[in-house]
Amino acid sequence: MRYTRLEDWLSWQEGLNPKTIDLGLKRTMQVWRRLASAGLVSGAVISIAGTNGKGSTVALFEAILKQAGCRTGSYTSPHLLRYNERIRLDGEPVPDQVIVDAFQAIDDARGDIPLTYFEFGTLAALHIFAREKPDVVLLEVGLGGRLDAVNIIDADLAIITSIDIDHQEWLGSDRETIGREKAGIFRQGKPAVFSGRDMPASVADHAAKLQVPLYLNGRDYHYEKIGESWCWRGSDRVVSGLPFPNLRGGHQLDNASGVIMALELLTGNIPVNKAAIEAGLKAINLAGRQQIMEKQGVQWVLDVAHNPHAVAALKNRLQDTPVPGRTLAVLGMLKDKDVVAVLDLMRNQIDKWHFATIDDSRGLSAESLAAMAGKMPSVLMMENHANVKQAVDAAAAEAKSGDRVVVFGSFFTVGEALPMLVV
Incomplete structure (x- = not known):
């Protein structure tokens, strides 16, 4: 063998x-x-x-x-x-x-x-x-x-x-x-x-x-x-x-x-x-599809949505289910995706972005995501992180009771974040 x-x-x-x-x-x-x-x-x-x-x-x-x-x-x-x-x-x-x-x-x-x-x-x-x-x-x-x-x-x-x-x-x-x-x-x-x-x-x-x-x-x-x-x-x-x-x-x-x-x-x-x-x-039970978890009063939404069609469905869900506090995002994406369209769909739903570099040859760097986001109106608050773990940790430290954190953009992003949240 x-x-x-x-x-x-x-x-x-x-x-x-x-x-x-x-x-x-x-x-x-x-x-x-x-x-x-x-x-x-x-x-x-x-x-x-x-x-x-x-x-x-x-x-x-x-x-x-x-x-x-x-x-x-x-x-x-x-x-x-x-x-x-x-x-x-x-x-x-x-x-x-x-x-x-x-x-x-x-x-x-x-x-x-x-x-x-x-x-x-x-x-x-x-x-x-x-x-x-x-x-x-x-x-x-x-x-x-x-x-x-x-x-x-x-x-x-x-x-x-x-x-x-x-x-x-x-x-x-x-x-x-x-x-x-x-x-x-x-x-x-x-x-x-x-x-x-x-x-x-x-x-x-x-x-x-x-x-x-x-x-x-x-x-x-x-x-x-x-x-x-x-x-x-x-x-x-x-x-x-x-x-x-x-x-x-x-x-x-x-x-x-x-x-x-x-x-x-x-x-x-x-x-x-x-x-x-x-x-x-x-x-039926399927992880990573508009999956919702609650941790210390913060709502976490995990969705593998990575193209405009899927992200539009996520956007509709967020609009239909508002939270009393802010909505933060952890976003990591691959190079071959329509990042600009995804950011444009979500820019008015997110109060603070945490961009994550995906550790894969096809992954976009956080700096590349931030550069594209920076050209858009209303995308003002953002941080870059070397990997998904750091982005999730930063969002968790910042989020307060009543806030929501949306983790999306790729199977890689959700796959790395999910074990951190089920502990």
């Missing part, structure tokens, strides 16, 4: 391919075909793409299907605290040794093919699911769709959660082009759900070419808030009196209603009743 510890495998993988992101299916497909498990992913396969909402959608599937007695295998990225979060069985991260064994099988099969870090993880997840044979496999696209490594698997159903501007260097600079890339997960004649709003025409065009039955939020299915509950309506079924998902943000009803539509389409293989939906909506 090349390595016995998971951390050693991950460190080695980071240098195997000189490109951190190297889109394309050829390498992953070649290795997948060599593995003994190739083609043995059993059960229904659901692929999930979208600019935002993918992780929440996977978690909703997991929670509802668990209540229905179905075993799930989920692959998501990135992770917050531990790599194992990326590969889950029945919602629980798999142990280190299971991933190490999968990595060794992939290494034995790949020959001299220089897989990326993400491709190694994708193949490990598929190898594990092939062995464990869950009833439903949930594959979250990492970037785009058409050329993402998970797209080597033909899904029985595809979901696109939302489409907005992000990863322009790889996906394009407009929603129509990005939509076309994400619709690349569609398969000939297999159903697809668009659970977001304002679907680009390119998605419908690609669906038509492949004769994909496409189900749209607000056209083919609907939901309605009724007091302290909500109602889902499809063409043949109404599910009323549902509890709101145990996830903050009005957009979570878009995600939840899309999941119910998908389960309706797969009902022949996955019997899910109202009781399972209700219990799943109540039980």
